Amino acid sequence: MRDVCWRCRRPRPVCYCALLPSLPTRTRVVLLQHPRERRVGIGTARMTHLSLPNSELHEGVVFEEDPRIMALAADPTTAVLFPGGDPDPAAGPPVLSLLVVDGTWWQARKMLAVNPRLAAVRRIGVTPRAPGNYRIRREPRPECLATVEAVASALGALEGEPARFDEMLRAFEFMVDRQIEHQARSDGPRRRSRGPAASPLGPLRPYLAAPERVVLVEGGANSGWPADAGAAGPRSELVHLVASRASGERFEAFLRPRRPLGPSVAHQLEVPERRLLDGEEAGAALARFRAFVGPGGVLGAWGAFTADLLAQEGLGRPPSLDLRYLCARHLRRRPGGVANGARALLCGEPTEPAEPTPRGSGRAGRTLGWLEVVLARLLDLAGEEDVAARGAA
Known part of the structure; x- marks a missing residue:
């Protein structure tokens, strides 16, 4: 010692x-x-x-x-x-x-x-x-x-x-x-390192000094039409979108459905049906979202569902971080839902994680609150790895 x-x-x-x-x-x-x-x-x-x-x-x-x-x-x-x-x-x-x-x-x-x-x-x-x-x-x-x-x-x-x-x-x-x-002057020859990507949390290192670049996002879809509805094209469309940054900025939009609203969509999204039906035109909402993300923004989401919805709406595939994937790599197991993943990441912390403050309406806003907890914890872990790696170099 x-x-x-x-x-x-x-x-x-x-x-x-x-x-x-x-x-x-x-x-x-x-x-x-x-x-x-x-x-x-x-x-x-x-x-x-x-x-x-x-x-x-x-x-x-x-x-x-x-x-x-x-x-x-x-x-x-x-x-x-x-x-x-x-x-x-x-x-x-x-x-x-x-x-x-x-x-x-x-x-x-x-x-x-x-x-x-x-x-x-x-x-x-x-x-x-x-x-x-x-x-x-x-x-x-x-x-x-x-x-x-x-x-x-x-x-x-x-x-x-x-x-x-x-x-x-x-x-x-x-x-x-x-x-x-x-x-x-560390003793002995330096071991060859495979670089930051060797760590499960390596993809987060570029954002340690600028966490506000990560735009957390969660979407809700209009789906569940009867099979004989006769509508061509994708079976889901984006109707609710929430996002946030580490700087505290928030974004929320309800997109007016382009198809008949599915019978249980409002219930599943936990928002009033009238808010969905009275939503803004999809192009205007997505233009606001592009401006919110900005040229250097990187999307952070739980899985690929929201990114797929955005791509389907014509937003393309901006740089993104799959926080569910990063969480699974760190935990070395499937994390389940975002709330379970957050609790698993915080296991052993001095306080039991409480239900975070919703960052928007309905289920999407609640999910976004949990995403903020997940990203904060993953960035902390990535920062500790970075300090340890430089100290051992």
């Missing part, structure tokens, strides 16, 4: 404790660390906590029953540090407590989603004075810095002393440089 420093929990040769400052602050910094992030050796929440005497470090996913965190969430002088928040934190009401969600981009979004009182707290962001230095880990957006970088920048703005909090970055820079050196 390696000799590990009890304080920073890093191997002794790369211990950064000697570089840690002790910086008093007016602002109470409260770090909320996702349990999976605690196991990441190159994480920076503990480094941040050790640098700030006026700080707390809590581990968990759901804090709704935590009296300390809920008391802070109810305090008007508390703010949450999160990408996309107010970029000028010193301009609003004074911030005496700063809640910092520590995890991957998807873990952080999930933590806010399952903590509604935390999600309702005022959010502040930071505008980096320079590009982030987290060269050993990918960040999804330029403003998504390492936790220690984001906290140093926020405290500099809140307390009006940016240079003083730059001292927090010395240990961080040391850790990054040592990790890169270790990767460059």
